[in-house]
Each structure stands twice: as C-alpha cells, then as structure tokens.
Amino acid sequence: MVADKSRRRFLEAAGAAALASGLASHTFAGGPQEKSGGASQKTPALRPFGFVIHGGAGTIERSRMTPEREKAYRDKLSEALRAGFEVLNRGGACLDAVVAAITLLEDSPLFNAGKGAVFTNAGTNELDSSIMDGRTLKAGAVAGLKRVKNPILLARLVMEQSPHVLMTGDGAEIFAQQKGVELVDPKYFYTEERWQQLQKAKDAEKSPPPKRSKLEREAFSLKADSAFDEHKFGTVGAVCLDKAGNLGAGTSTGGMTNKRFGRVGDSPIIGAGTYANNETCAVSCTGDGEYFIRTVVAHDVSAQMQYGGKPLAQAAESTLERVAKIGGTGGLIGIDRQGNFAMPFNTSGMYRGWIGPEGEPHVLIYRD
C-alpha cells in the first residue's frame, strides 16, 4: 500500500529529519521531533552542506490524494533535491543549487510556479519570483511576468546583471529579452487543472454567503478558493548552505487563483517571501501572501535570530505565530550557517524536503 509505504518513509524521514525545531513539538508537524523524544532533542543539522525545498503549503490532505498524484509529487520533489545536491556536492554555489531545483519545479505542472501557475481573474498567468545571496546581501526579484518560462532565472539576472532589485511587468520582460532569457507564448502556462480551479473560484464568488459586505465577500472568495484548491499556496522555494558556508534562498510562484488588479503577494518581496543573510539564515515562504508581507516574515525570522538570539527553529516558529495572530496561514523553510534547518507550517500540509551530504532526498507532505 502506498499509504503504508509513505507512512514508513515518513517515519524513516522523521528520524533523519528530526531536525527542526528543538522546540515545540508541532514545528515538524507531527514529525521527527515527537518521535525523537520532544522538545529538548537536538536538531540533526545538514553539514557541511544542505538543501531544503518546499512546493507550497495549504489544504493538503491524505484522504483527498491519489497514490499516483502523491507519487508524482514525491518524485518531482526528490528530483529537485537531487539537482540541488549535485551542485552542492561538487562544491558549487548556493544560488546555482537554488536555481537548479526551482527551474525543475517551475517546469512541472504540479506546482503553482512556472508551467503550473494558477490563472488570474482575467484568465492570464502572472508569475513572480525572487532570489537572495546571503554572502553579499544582493537580491533580485521579478513580478507580473506573463511570458518568462523560468522566473527564477530572470530574478537572478536582475540581481547579477542590473543595478536593480525588483523589476515588474512588461519592463521586466524587456530586460528578459535583452538578456536572452527564454520567453514563451502565454499559452505555455495553460493547464486544464488550473483553468478549472479558476472557474470554480469564479463560481464561488458568484454565490457568496448572504449578508456580507463586498470586502467580506472578496475575503470570503479567497477562503472559498482554498476550500477546493489544495494547491492554493503551491509556491515553490529553496534554501541552501553550500560547502563554502554561504547561504542563499529563492522563491517562485504563480500567485493566487483568480487574482485581480495586478495583485502581487510575498514571493517577489525581499524580506517577506525570501531573505538570506550569512549572519543568520536563509528563508523561503509560502502562504497567504498578504499576511506574509504584513509580518515581513523572512526577515523577521532572521531578525529574531540576530537581535533576539533565538535559534533558527525557535525564530521560525515565533514568526509563524505572528502570522497566525493576524489570521494568516502558510509555512516556511529556513536553514542556518550551521546547517540547522526548519520547515514549520500551520496548514494541514506542506510539500517539503531536504537533502544533506549523504545524498538521500527526504520528502514530506502531510502534517502527520
């Protein structure tokens, strides 16, 4: 049985994963920590290099997953982990690993990034991405792309080949063209599943619960969307510690199904969706973008380490509690310079995985 198998794998992973927190037993969502005996357990770190990815947090429940679908996710996440590993194992730089893994996830229809991006209210796809180098604090980000096949590649070029950090819309695509980045016909981003998700979101909007203000209805439509869209937060991201001891982070997304008005979430916002600093950690987020922006999540984790002296797992937990306090859900992945990593989330699931020097990919999906 696949379910049994994945349970077994999970338990195996749990031991290895034990990682995280060192904190609250729910950091790892019923994972390693509880198994390994609770809060005082030390986190096994990924040393001398490590790579952690996510494929989005949200309503992901075992009962609604087919074995085939689960396998597809596990395989693709493992492939992305191995791609990062290959780069790091041969002494490559953090951001090369981040880009290698994220382009793979962007090219898969499984995740809400690149090929699998969700549709806007207008029936278009608008992609956002960002990347940050913990050594130099250089960063690049792009928002509102319609024709760039791999937004993470463009984010990196913005960082490395322009004096800017954030480029948006048509202007960003002119830059892409000048730099020879692969552009595709917007039809490339069409997938039947995402299209159906848009139709459902629109239907839900037409029949909102009664006696609500327009704003409440809009807010409701966001929630309603998540009710039947397990991939609402299918954003992808990667964080990394390389052999040279440098940290890096990257994030890529298609944003929110049915989004309007050129809405941009946290993914392309340095400090919110992505942050990396060799003095502290590298972080990539996934969740209710608006709440993550307001909490400045990725930088908040770093700041709690830097100014508050908290270890990564504790800082990540604490920041996520701040998000929850104002009503936001989601998760994040983080890694520090000692190779400690954390993958907390407050949704029912988060596609996530890690790989260390032993070269074995570990993938988790559900909370338990």
Add this chain to the structure above:
Amino acid sequence: MVADKSRRRFLEAAGAAALASGLASHTFAGGPQEKSGGASQKTPALRPFGFVIHGGAGTIERSRMTPEREKAYRDKLSEALRAGFEVLNRGGACLDAVVAAITLLEDSPLFNAGKGAVFTNAGTNELDSSIMDGRTLKAGAVAGLKRVKNPILLARLVMEQSPHVLMTGDGAEIFAQQKGVELVDPKYFYTEERWQQLQKAKDAEKSPPPKRSKLEREAFSLKADSAFDEHKFGTVGAVCLDKAGNLGAGTSTGGMTNKRFGRVGDSPIIGAGTYANNETCAVSCTGDGEYFIRTVVAHDVSAQMQYGGKPLAQAAESTLERVAKIGGTGGLIGIDRQGNFAMPFNTSGMYRGWIGPEGEPHVLIYRD
C-alpha cells in the same frame, strides 16, 4: 566637460556622504538633538501626539540652493506638517494625518512624488506608494501607476477596501477606477525641471567614464544622476503618533530618474520603505531603493527595537549603518509610541520636519 563636471560633483557628493553613517550627534542633523547638546542628550519627544515628515534625502547643499527655492521647500513642508497637525489635534487617526500631509506633497512639483515625479527612461512617470497601520498591521501599496494623481490615496484604498496589500500597474489603475480615485492624463506629471533631469541623465549615460563594464556604467549612471540631481531621492513620507496612541506610516515616490524595466524601489515595499507596528515604531524611508530593499530597512528598525531592546534613535542609526555598509545612502524618519522620533540620514541633506501638540512646525534641510 560633462564627464569632468559630473565626476567632480560625484566626488563632492562622496565627501559629503562620507559623513555617512555616523552615530550619535548628527542623528538629528542639526535638529533638536545637536542644539540641545549632543549625543547623550535625550531626544525631545512629541507627546501626546506627533507628526514627522520627509521630502527626500540626497545631495542637498546650501551653496546650490537659492533663497526662493529654499523658502518654497520650507513653506510646503510646513504646510504639510500643519495639515497633519490639524487632523491629530482634533483627535483624528494617524493615517488620516499621513494621507493629508502626503497628498499635499504629492500635489507639489517640488518633490519626487505625484505631480513632481521624475521621468523613466521611456519618458513616462511611474509612481509608487505604501501605507501601514501600526494598530492592525494592515497595509496597502501600489507600484507602477501612470495615471493616479495621488498614489497614497490608492494605497490606502488597497489596504481598506481590498483583501490585498500590493497592486501593480494597469491592474492597480483598474482598481482605482472602480473605487473612484482621481485619474489624470499622464501629461499632468510633466514638469520641465524633471524632463531636463532625464535628458541630463541620458547624456551622462552616453558618456560614461572609460574602462568600465556595462554593469559598472549602469551603476555609475545612477551615481552620476545624483551628481546633478539634488532631488534624486525626493520621495516623501510621513510617520505619526495619534492621541489614541496609534502609530502609522506612509511613503510616496516617483522612483528614480531614467529608470527602466519596470524598476520598483523600496517605497511601495512594506518592510523596506514603510513599516508601522504599535509594539515598536512607524518608519518611512528615502534613499537608494535597492539598498533599502536589501536591508529591509523599515522593518529592521522595528526589529532592533523589538528583539534587540534598542531605543528608536539607536535602532534607526544602526539600521542606516547596515545600509551604508553595503554601499547605500539615504535616510529615514521614525516615531515610537512614546513620541520619541528620529530622522537620521547619511547624505548631505534631507528635507524633514516635525510638529507636536504645540502646533509649531519645525523644518530642516541640510546636515548643519
């Protein structure tokens, strides 16, 4: 010779900027702190309510200012301070004061925001703005607007009448239209002075110093631009403590002269250009947007207070040193819940002012 001239000016600017970071005594840059005896002196606080604004930091030198021009700036900044005061004095809310002051500055051609916005490389004007409520941590932001007369008004509507935080480009203007926000013909933003600044920036680009890579030339053209554009950072902003004890912040800008590729700076980025949190402070920034994004400036000030236990002025100084460390220049204004405020900058000048319950506007421009 344009090259020589801009080189000389650049060096002058460099010297002035060397003041940079600095700590203590010039925090207030000729303001209350120095007058009252230096670094160890307590900052006079604005209680029970206070309002602080900036009109941009940059190369602003007394020797290059005419008396008429200086008077125009002082008058407009005083008017904006009084507008904020009126709101606060009658018990109005922070964000009403912020919006009242910023719309006045946006309507003036003196500042790089609204009417006085600088031109992009394409000869267009693209405006950005953001606002944040320290009580609720709600925030709104807009980027890449071409027809919205007062971007700060739209940022506030995004916060209050949509489930989103950040809207960009055409989409944001569709939202503006739906909400009845005043749209203007893009020609409204034409001012002869800004147009000439664009031409100078383009000329400088054509004759960059030799033996530089394309990236260095681009970076240089940013610096060269500032050499003859004293208003490079003419961004405007306001922070506020109201009688109810709530904090709020807002920022508005036309961005960078000659900007390309849909470049967006720190002004519409919550956490970078604007942040407010009743637990700590309200902050609005102005400066090299890219460096301010990478340092997540506004949130960093708050985090140093919250997690590091620093008082506002010290936190603001420390954050600005982080900006300077990676090569960035600019300034910020901040106010905390006790009415303490700070206005540090590491450029030669920053248009700035404050007003407290006594109703007397105080305006400063230069460092000395």
